[in-house]
Amino acid sequence: xxxxxxxxxxxxxxxxxxxxxxxxxxxxxxxxxxxxxxxxxxxxxxxxxxxxxxxxxxxxxxxxxxxxxxxxxxxxxxxxxxxxxxxxxxxxxxxxxxxxxxxxxxxxxxxxxxxxxx
Amino acid sequence: xxxxxxxxxxxxxxxxxxxxxxxxxxxxxxxxxxxxxxxxxxxxxxxxxxxxxxxxxxxxxxxxxxxxxxxxxxxxxxxxxxxxxxxxxxxxxxxxxxxxxxxxxxxxxxxxxxxxxxxxxxxxxxxxxxxxxxxxxxxxxxxxxxxxx
Numbered sequence: 001x002x003x004x005x006x007x008x009x010x011x012x013x014x015x016x017x018x019x020x021x022x023x024x025x026x027x028x029x030x031x032x033x034x035x036x037x038x039x040x041x042x043x044x045x046x047x048x049x050x051x052x053x054x055x056x057x058x059x060x061x062x063x064x065x066x067x068x069x070x071x072x073x074x075x076x077x078x079x080x081x082x083x084x085x086x087x088x089x090x091x092x093x094x095x096x097x098x099x100x101x102x103x104x105x106x107x108x109x110x111x112x113x114x115x116x117x118x
Numbered sequence: 119x120x121x122x123x124x125x126x127x128x129x130x131x132x133x134x135x136x137x138x139x140x141x142x143x144x145x146x147x148x149x150x151x152x153x154x155x156x157x158x159x160x161x162x163x164x165x166x167x168x169x170x171x172x173x174x175x176x177x178x179x180x181x182x183x184x185x186x187x188x189x190x191x192x193x194x195x196x197x198x199x200x201x202x203x204x205x206x207x208x209x210x211x212x213x214x215x216x217x218x219x220x221x222x223x224x225x226x227x228x229x230x231x232x233x234x235x236x237x238x239x240x241x242x243x244x245x246x247x248x249x250x251x252x253x254x255x256x257x258x259x260x261x262x263x264x265x266x267x
Contacts, residue, residue, distance in 0.1 A: 056143075066172070
């Protein structure tokens with residue numbers, strides 16, 4: 001699924017990284033626990049989008065360590081400017097959606113976006 | 119307590135030290151970020167870089183959350199990479215329990231940052247080829263992690 005399509009499906013907006021909206025992703029992982037992201041996403045990180053309600057810089061650091069390229073912030077959250085800048089430095093796409101984590105996961109799963117294989 | 123773990127710094131082709139401050143959540147991850155960039159410059163394999171990044175980041179977060187501060191050392195040897203995380207205490211009372219996935223003593227401040235899920239040490243062990251931890255209550259915690267090249 002292209003990132004642009006994902007944004008449309010979620011009624012979301014791209015906070016930063018518009019230029020990467022053609023990039024294709026194959027998996028998603030929903031979590032507010034960054035250690036779980038580090039533990040379970042590793043192998044498929046480059047093709048995975050992270051769905052989370054956390055908006056601090058550790059989310060970006062976690063994504064950076066794994067080479068995760070896209071993050072969706074749920075419940076209408078938008079991270080603070082220094083967090084957005086850190087994401088920009090690391091060539092990431094940040095997206096905000098008004099949906100809850102549950103609904104966001106459901107919408108994408110229903111459209112064929114799979115969870116990361118464990 | 120005598121220290122069984124000794125760092126063989128003389129055998130390192132390159133060695134880098136990173137100071138990590140207690141409860142410095144704002145900068146937590148910056149050491150790991152720099153280490154990752156250096157690994158890229160050296161031209162290490164992508165998957166090895168990712169393993170190193172996860173190990174150093176978890177170690178860095180652990181020092182920030184649990185310790186009085188410490189140092190992460192990365193050494194490039196002829197056949198391996200050694201990563202050391204050495205803190206100033208206060209030490210781990212039950213190391214075996216601390217290694218159990220899901221067990222955590224992290225405070226609310228750490229949980230708010232997305233950590234304290236009790237996966238840090240198990241994650242670090244999973245990512246490396248050799249993992250040694252040495253700690254006791256009131257002592258410093260010393261962790262040695264090896265990735266063979």
